[in-house]
Amino acid sequence: MILQGDKIVRQYKHKSGVINALDQVSFMVEKGDFVTVTGPSGSGKSTLLLSMFGLVRLTSGTVIFNGQRIDDCSDRKLTEIRRKSVGYILQSFALIPYLTTIQNVMMPLALDRVPAGEQLKRASEILDFVGLSDRMDHLPRELSAGQQQRVAIARSIVHRPAIIMADEPTGNLDPALSLEILEFLKKINREQHITIMMVTHSPVAAEYGSMKLHLRDGKIVIRNS
Ligand SMILES: Nc1ncnc2c1ncn2[C@@H]1O[C@H](COP(=O)(O)OP(=O)(O)O)[C@@H](O)[C@H]1O
Ligand SMILES: [Mg+2]
Structure with missing residues (x-):
């Protein structure tokens, strides 16, 4: 098991009252899984993705990653875990506009102080x-x-x-490009043995899941694996 959420709760206080964005969510991800997370807009999908590695803090519950409890780690430690072990793919590509392709790809290695020659080699590969x-x-x-x-x-x-934590990675792409990206994620999952957790509202994309979670009102209502 690589990732486990146990009784995860995330509340947002709002003028209109308390919103339970995540309400007692529990699940387990095995190494090599391709998890898809579906559900209507506002059901808590993004909150779930962001809360796993501390980009959103939990109100209660625990997260275990590689056998270690991480929800109670410091921001500094969580940043380190994200830098080392997590890849984020979001709907807006968030590429740096004035950097070239290779420079954009080298950026995480530069932040990690990998030597320049090594950055170039790995980014090219x-x-x-x-x-x-x-x-x-x-x-x-x-x-x-x-x-x-x-x-x-x-x-x-x-x-x-x-x-890899992906939030609607094909959301801005037409159907043909979406398929290209999904096939690509499948290839990464199979060939690089990288576990994937992907939020999507597309039924086609959801079919890529080896484990499928469906959220409604902050609760898991269907799970298939
Ligand atoms: N920063 C926030 N402040 C208040 N409410 C929020 C915030 N972020 C999300 N929510 C609420 O939490 C619920 C889940 O949001 P979200 O995880 O973004 O859903 P999804 O990604 O499934 O569309 C929604 O009702 C949303 O309005
Ligand atoms: Mg969302």
């Missing part, structure tokens, strides 16, 4: 893997949407994370 070796010196705006998302994915796996 990953860009080869995502089929963009001929676009290394392009700026984001010189790439198609699908290519930009592949750069974002390359950047999220270049530090060899144990797990």
Whole structure:
């Protein structure tokens, strides 16, 4: 088991009262799983993804990652865990507009103070893997949407994370590009043995899950594996 959430609660206080964005959510993810999280808008999907590694703090409950309890870790420790072990892919690609493809992909390694030569080597390998070796010196705006998302994915796996957390990674892409990205995530899951937890509202994307969680009103209402 790589990730476990136990009785996770996240409340938001709002003028209109307390919102239970996550209400006693428990689940287990095995190493190598491809987990999909579906549910209506506002059901708590993003909150679930963000709360696993401390980008959102829990109101109560526990998170265990690789056998270690992490929900009570300091922000500094959680930042370290995210940098070392987690790759995030979000709907907006969040590429740095004035950096080239290769520079964008090298960024997480630079933050981790990996030597420059090694950064270049690893970023080139990953860009080869995502089929963009001929676009290394392009700026984001010189790439198609699908290519930009592949750069974002390359950047999220270049530090060899144990797990990828993806929030609607195909949300802004047309159906053909969405399929390309999904196939790609499947390939990463199978060939690089990276566990994936992916939020999606697309039934097609949800079919990629080896384990499927469905949320409603902050609760898990269906799980299939
Ligand atoms: N920062 C916040 N402040 C107040 N309420 C929030 C905040 N973030 C999320 N919520 C509420 O929590 C619930 C779950 O939100 P979210 O996890 O973003 O849902 P989803 O990703 O499934 O659309 C929603 O009712 C939302 O309005
Ligand atoms: Mg969301």
